[in-house]
Amino acid sequence: MTSQLTEKQKATLWQQRRAASYQASCRLAGFTVNEAVITAEQAEERLASLRRQYGG
Template sequence: MANKLTEKQKVTLWQQRRSASYQASCKLEGFALNETSLNSEDAAARLASLRRQYGL
């Protein structure tokens, strides 16, 4: 018998499927997606910048 997925696993799977569907849809429409890749330091710096900007 197969193991049931946890809620977190279900959410992750749903997000992956949604992302794949969106990318396929964009590809059919002829749009080019630019994937961003940030390392942890760049992401932390960006978050700090946004928090300062919006006063959080």
């Protein structure tokens, strides 16, 4: 029995495929794609900063 994907799962899968396709296109064109790499701590700090700034 095959289970159906939820809308959120479909959206996530589409975004992953889109990102992979974009990176492949960039490589074919000779561009280098550097992904931003941040730690969970840095992400949390940034979110906290934005929440303070925008009152969220």
